[in-house]
Amino acid sequence: MSVFFRTTGTMGGPEFFVRPSSHSLRAVRVPVIVAVLERPDGLLLIDTGWSRRTCAFPHDDPGLAHSLLLGLSVKPEDALASQLISQGYVPSDVRHVVATHLHADHVGGVVDFDRATVHVHDRELDATSRGLRGGYASSVRSLPRVAPYTLDGPPALGFPFSRDLFGDGSVLLLDGRGHTAGSVVVAVKLQEGWALHAGDAAQYVGEYRADDAAPPSLYARAMSWDLSEQRRTYGLLRGAEATLDARVVVSHDPDLLSTLPGTKEAAWPCLWDRRKGASKPKPRG
Numbered sequence: 001m002s003v004f005f006r007t008t009g010t011m012g013g014p015e016f017f018v019r020p021s022s023h024s025l026r027a028v029r030v031p032v033i034v035a036v037l038e039r040p041d042g043l044l045l046i047d048t049g050w051s052r053r054t055c056a057f058p059h060d061d062p063g064l065a066h067s068l069l070l071g072l073s074v075k076p077e078d079a080l081a082s083q084l085i086s087q088g089y090v091p092s093d094v095r096h097v098v099a100t101h102l103h104a105d106h107v108g109g110v111v112d113f114d115r116a117t118v119h120v121h122d123r124e125l126d127a128t129s130r131g132l133r134g135g136y137a138s139s140v141r142s143l144p145r146v147a148p149y150t151l152d153g154p155p156a157l158g159f160p161f162s163r164d165l166f167g168d169g170s171v172l173l174l175d176g177r178g179h180t181a182g183s184v185v186v187a188v189k190l191q192e193g194w195a196l197h198a199g200d201a202a203q204y205v206g207e208y209r210a211d212d213a214a215p216p217s218l219y220a221r222a223m224s225w226d227l228s229e230q231r232r233t234y235g236l237l238r239g240a241e242a243t244l245d246a247r248v249v250v251s252h253d254p255d256l257l258s259t260l261p262g263t264k265e266a267a268w269p270c271l272w273d274r275r276k277g278a279s280k281p282k283p284r285g
C-alpha cells in the first residue's frame with residue numbers, strides 16, 4: 001500500500017486574501033490536492049478534486065461566474081480520472097472515496113468513479129442538507145454509493161473522536177471540524193509515521209503552525225463554519241506534527257505540492273506493505 005498526491009487544476013486569488021498576514025495584491029495560484037492510495041482491493045482517493053465535466057467545460061459547471069470567482073484554471077486532462085489513466089489505472093480501479101468535506105472543489109469528481117463507495121461524515125451530510133453556508137456539492141447526497149459514518153470511535157492521534165475505516169488501523173478518520181461542520185482529517189499509516197490529509201482545515205501550512213494569536217487568512221475567516229473550532233483543529237494538527245512524526249497535507253497550499261510524491265513510483269509506502277506483504281493491485285500499462 002502506498003500514497004501519492006495530485007492536483008486537479010488550480011484556483012487563484014490575490015495573495016492578501018489567501019495568505020495570512022499578506023497585504024500583497026499579487027495573484028497566486030493554489031492547487032487542489034487529492035491523495036491516491038493503492039490498497040489490496042483497489043484504489044482509495046482522499047477527495048477527488050473537480051470532475052471530468054468541470055475540467056472540460058468549467059463555464060457550464062460550476063458556471064462562468066463561479067469559475068471567475070474561484071480563478072479556476074482547468075484542462076480536460078486535469079480531471080483525476082484522466083490522471084489515473086496516465087498512471088496506469090482506470091477509473092473503475094477506485095473502490096473507495098473518502099471526503100475531507102463536501103465542498104465542490106473537493107468532491108465534484110466523485111461522479112467519475114462509479115464503482116467507488118463514498119465515505120462521508122454524517123455531520124457533513126447533515127450540514128449540506130441544511131444548507132449551512134455555500135460551496136457544497138449538494139448532488140453528493142443523492143449518490144447511491146454514499147456511505148455515511150459517525151465519528152464515534154475513541155480518541156486517536158490526539159484528536160478527540162475517530163473512526164477506523166477498515167478496522168485495521170491503516171486509515172483513520174479524525175474530527176477536523178471548523179472549516180465546515182463535518183470536516184475530517186484523514187490519517188494514513190505510513191511505514192514511518194503518518195500522513196494526515198487535512199483538506200481545508202487550514203489554507204496554508206503556516207496557518208495552522210502559527211500561534212493562537214496569529215490571525216488566519218481572510219479566506220479562512222470568510223469560509224470558516226466556526227473559527228474557534230478551526231483554531232482547535234490547528235492545534236491538533238500542530239500536536240500531530242510535533243509528537244507523531246505526522247506529515248500534514250492541506251489542499252490549497254501552493255508551496256506544498258512540489259514537496260509531495262506525485263507518482264506511484266515515488267509514493268510513500270504505507271504500513272500495510274510491511275504488516276501483510278500481499279500483492280498490490282495490478283496497474284495497467
Ligand SMILES: [Zn+2]
Pocket residue numbers: 101103179200
Ligand atoms: Zn472547503
